[in-house]
Amino acid sequence: FISLIMSYSQIRDVTYDLEKQLQELDGFIITDLPEGKFESVTKLGKKTVFVDHYISGYCNVGFNDIYANQLIMKHLIDCGYRRIAYIGGPSGPCDFLSNSRLMIYREILRQNDIPYDPELIYDCGWDSKLCAMQVRELLTRRPDTQVIFAGSDTLAITVLAQLKEFGLKCPEDIGVVGINDIMLAKNFTPPLTTVHLPSVEMGELAAEMLIRQIKTNTTLNRQILLPVELKVRESTRKIC
DSSP states (O other): OOOOOOOOOHHOOOOOHHHHHHHTEEEESSSSOTTTTTHHTTTOOOOEEEEEEETSSSEEEOOHHHHHHHHHHHHHHTTOOSSEEEEOOOOTTTEEEEEHHHHHHHHHHHHHTTTOOGEEEEEEETTTTHHHHHHHHHHHTTOOEEEEESSHHHHHHHHHHHHHTTOOOOOOOOOOOOBBBOTTGGGGGSOOOOEEEEEEHHHHHHHHHHHHHHHTEEEEOEEEEOOOEEEEOOOOOOOH
């Protein structure tokens, strides 16, 4: 059973009492670690499964991030979009402009002879308030933007709200696409085109992998990637 849930900030600034509780656990399921905390956590010698965060030498459960972003970008190109903005944040330890999502973004543009325009790229650090400010800046500076690729469905909600403030219709004036397929995504106005990520399945499988390691006193070194699926809804125009 789950006996302790710790946030990113708690791990970053772990107290003596929390560290003592960590030492008493049989294993960890970890989604992300602050910089410099990997050794302090793994030196505890507990059975560990990483979720959506590949770490060599450990059991990892995730999804094919590259394929997920290819699905989105190829769909946008097929819909006829050429001026594609991106608003999101860094993924993993690399810097924003070097993360896999923007690598795929640039590569799909290159394959379709579309120039890369850095003015269409915004790093909001996953902060919704900053995202809102950046959407307003984007719409003011680049009214020719045809679609906004939001780095998560949560950010897509912010984007849609800002379009409404500007009196713009989605997808008639500008399209929006997200990623994750949260439960509310199909109930947005308009329903959101997104990629369904197997979040629940990843959590269930991670728990199974951790329990197996604890019961058998073994260490698994496996990378398990679960499938993703593009959900085409009404926030993007019809395919040309």
